[in-house]
Amino acid sequence: MFQKKHQTPIQTAYPIPQISTGVSAQTDSPLFSTIPGEIRQRIYTFTLRAFDDPSKPFNLQHHHYRPGHEYGPKYDLRLLQTCKRIYHEARLLPVSLNEVTIYLYRGPLSNLPAYSQYDWRARYRILNEDQRDAVHTVQIFARQCYLEGTTDLLVPGSTQPEYMRLCQLGLVTPNSMTTKRVILTFRRSDWWSWESPPMSNDQLGICPWRRGRTDWKQMEAEPLAGPPQDDWEGWGGQFRYVRGLEALEIEFETVATKKKQLQRVIRRAKYWRFPLSGDRVLAWTGDVKESTWVGAVTLKEDNGDRAIRLKSVQVDGADIKPLMCAYVVMAMKWRVTEQKQAD
Secondary structure (H helix, E strand, O other), X not given: OEEOOOOOOHHHOOOOOOOOOOOOOOOOOHHHHOOOHHHHHHHHHHHHOOEEEEEEEOOOOEOOOEOOEOEEEEXXXXXXXXXXXXXXXXXXXXXXXXXXXXXXXXXXXXXXXXXXXXOOHHHHOOOOXXXXXXXXXXXXXXXXXXXXXXXXXXXXXXXXHHHHHHHHOOOOOOOOOEOOEEEEEEOOOOOOOOOOOOOOOOOOOOOOOOOOOOOHHHHHHOOOOOOOHHHOOOHHHHHHHOEOOOEEEEEEEEEHHHHHHHHHHHHHHOOOEEEOOOOEEEEEEEEEEEEEEEEEOOOEOOOOOOOOOOOOEEEOOEEEOOOEEEEEEEEEEEEEEEHHHHO
């Protein structure tokens, strides 16, 4: 459920709580009597961060394989079993330090609910209420076709108008997503037109306030900043239901031969102002971070062979390398601000 690509900085990790009733102060131990809490937190952090599990490599031809997601994550939580005080001080760090990764389709087989690949709630309910409140980063991998067709992406339960109104007022249930930071990633195969030739008329296009499929011409026809906050009917209006949200990051990825198409999307995205409750919005910070990587041309679903990383295939004793191509990623950030300051 967790990953380690976008880790929380030590200084923003969950603070060490005060000693509670029933937990010994253990003043005879130098760990607690001599070492300051800030140093203990660093020790806990180095121990409880997730790391790559070499025994669980991802197949480079699977849709979920990309930089930072080449292996399944591994956690060593034995530190929490040493004594009650360490457990009391560090029990929430595995959640606050490591991102919660949600694959809405095309993820590792072990990360997808058996009954519905589009349901993040079953994965999120694994956390208890204290753990949910400690979550710092949630990364969501979602296909464009799903985002544009759902009205309850980030709503934990009913989508009835009264429930939606309560969500807008901040009176949300404990099952609501709680996090300071959301990372939404559009992988190369998440776009409607991901298999279309670069020179075809079926090109990349997306709009956060529209319902239904958006092609590039419809995107270009929309107003730059979008409609009033209350009129956002698409996926971009649902971030208002995330409790405690401070920042949104979107990663746009595609093949390098479609870079110009992606740049057109980025030009539009610079004007997006995602509505939140009250007069607050998520406004673009002004930076676009571009990166490239080389991956497989032909992709396939994870059918259980994720432990086989296809570097080459033996055919008549010769190594046949999978066809590779360059991918480009453009990442943007939005932060919470007052509407009048964003204008």
